[in-house]
Amino acid sequence: MEDSWATLGVDLHLETGGEATRSGVRKGLTDALREAVRGGRLAPGTRLPSSRSLAVDLGIARNTVADAYADLVAEGWLTARQGSGTRVAERAVPRPAEPAPRRRAVGGPTYDLMPGTPDLASFPRAEWLKAARRALYAAPNDALGHGDPRGRIELRTALADYLSRARGVHADPGRIVICAGFVHGLVLLGSVLRARGRREVAVESYGLDFHWNLLERAGLRTSPLPFDELGTSTAELGSRAAVKVALLTPAHQFPMGVPLHPDRRAAAVDWARREGGLILEDDYDGEFRYDRQPVGALQGLDPDRVVYLGTASKSLAPGLRLGWMVLPAPLAAEVVEAKGGADLNCGVLDQLTLAEFITSGAYDRHVRGARLRYRRRRDQLVAALAERAPEVRATGIAAGLHAVLELPPGTERSVVQAASWQRLAVQGLAGFRHPAARVPERDALVVGYGTPPDHAWAGALEALCRVLP
């Protein structure tokens, strides 16, 4: 029967429990509709199907529906107006709902210099949509199916080209696995390494406790390596027999900002070769380097001993949830297996869009533009410090979206506290220190100068200068 419920304006689910008599059906329908409104299943303002449509849908007489509607209008649950049909009354009790999303929670900071997020206002919306359109129209139908657990071949191919060109990574599409950001990659690697019998991962003295916790949750202890002005002391790896895995940020130590010294890069790779070790290279902001000699990926030195992890979270936006791993071949197979045999985690549309975004050159253009903007902010930060807080030294500023501001000993907590009174969100270095790290305590702020939108940057910088000693 063509003219059925399938042609209604909206789908409406009702449990009509009444008996088969006309009055029983009418009562059943009335009760069911009332309950749907009362319980919030039909929201205020919702337009109901016409009585004719609903009658066909339910296989009952049209008058029965009209009568039920009239009952509920009389009761105040529904409203009927010429030309706009029957609707759920606005006075009906609404479904308990959360408040609409807003930019900033009440009582939240006025200025945000927390590290870890790029300037979200500069996300290239128009260019991204252009790429999405081209990518979706170019995609074969089966791209919309379950797909390859490694991720779409278009994106893996584009990344292989890009990473080898821009970051010196030895990449081929077969050893790339797309993941939902760095964290997803780390979770997958953690479970694979635990399954291989690993119990411990060497990490850096400074880093994100969130990452350490994910490893611990996977059953892997984290033990910090020493740190000094040449970066993380990788020589120490050799003296720890139980450790076969190291998580490092070689291009730009997070959050301290130094690149790993060339001797220590070599030492790390030598250790991995000698001991059968594996290095996890977190290249979180490798695109953003302001000095003239870019630091290439460690992975280029030995693709069989280093897992390269990259992300679109800094270069585009964390909300994309797109990251990538370049893996030694045996590990790639195990990671795919850990993903559960299905591409569980990344929507293909964003993958296809990013592939188009990279191959069309829009990614390079966006990164270059962002780099100039961030570098300008970095220069303004350095200039402002020189003028307003000459005692404070900014380090780790050759690259990335954040700087470390060294404070006089013993002042970190009071500066962070003063910032929060000024409604300036900023983080002290203490929160980035591994609990077991054997490094002298240092007082410092980690300032994410990439975080605010352009219009808020000058105000944020001014607020920062006010709280510095």
Place this chain on the structure above:
Amino acid sequence: MEDSWATLGVDLHLETGGEATRSGVRKGLTDALREAVRGGRLAPGTRLPSSRSLAVDLGIARNTVADAYADLVAEGWLTARQGSGTRVAERAVPRPAEPAPRRRAVGGPTYDLMPGTPDLASFPRAEWLKAARRALYAAPNDALGHGDPRGRIELRTALADYLSRARGVHADPGRIVICAGFVHGLVLLGSVLRARGRREVAVESYGLDFHWNLLERAGLRTSPLPFDELGTSTAELGSRAAVKVALLTPAHQFPMGVPLHPDRRAAAVDWARREGGLILEDDYDGEFRYDRQPVGALQGLDPDRVVYLGTASKSLAPGLRLGWMVLPAPLAAEVVEAKGGADLNCGVLDQLTLAEFITSGAYDRHVRGARLRYRRRRDQLVAALAERAPEVRATGIAAGLHAVLELPPGTERSVVQAASWQRLAVQGLAGFRHPAARVPERDALVVGYGTPPDHAWAGALEALCRVLP
């Protein structure tokens, strides 16, 4: 310095190991470029930066770069042509690459009637892009940040309205968690239930071994409930003291196609209330019902005892990797915790787009159109069987995108084999039977009539009729 490497047309990473003499630098650059081309890091056809730009970038003399380029042109690695700049020669050895994606692997089937995938050719590309544009321009900047691990509030609100209206689900946005399809939801639930001390999940006698395996991998045994023409025998739940969790497909048993009998729906909910049990309701194709009385979600009977799991994989496309769970409040908190405290898995752009797609009415329109098309195919399948294979009975055809064709005893394997000779992909029922199921063996095909694109449907149906007894 404004005019630096940051302004180049492409990023190029080189390790120039040469000494500081001009000839040393030239040799270092030449070697590095040659190695980059030979190793595939610079793909054939890639345009190199101008010698001026690269010189600024590397902080060396322009002539040094020009000489290095000239050397490599002479060696055949690069080509230089007036007006198109210097490029990597097409003859250069390319990076080992996978073949380009194609619609169908060589030797793959000509016709595909495997269940589990909708007609991907009918994905509403234009409407989806329209919604993506509106959604992305309307999104606040912070929507592109790390976000709520439950998923975007816009999508959870839209789903709460839609699910209560169309599926009779008691939903409020605070208890909805967006996940990367049903499988991701099942993985999250599996780990939470295991952490709660559960050891066993009652499943149906017929289902997907892929789902059973995911539960087993989470440390949960699966034990099948009996099955007959009224659906899964939920009365049996009461006799299994160790079982506190049941995974069911109440609206449309997969793959058998029967709805769970009302008495058995009630028995399942009564069991859950009495024993503190939990029902996982897999509502994989609830949108597609061709009979007149839609079967509402079991969750509506007791939202504190039933987890509702829905997905966009059947109504739109599996490649979106978008699903949703409506959870009892305590479980919602545990599932969010299991997600790792960060929204690890779903890109916000598709979430915002789906929210806009639903609230604009495009989702209802798409589902109604698809329902009519699938029902037409279902009718054509039934008519063809009546004419060409009157011995074969189609069951489970009141809803969904697949039918079960009952075959004469002992013929299933030979029919599947005959189909593969005809290059028709179709699945026998045996593969959907739980290894421990105590149900009589039945010979049948599970035919996914929703799978082929329109142009291939008639041919697929003809091929199917040819192999039936």
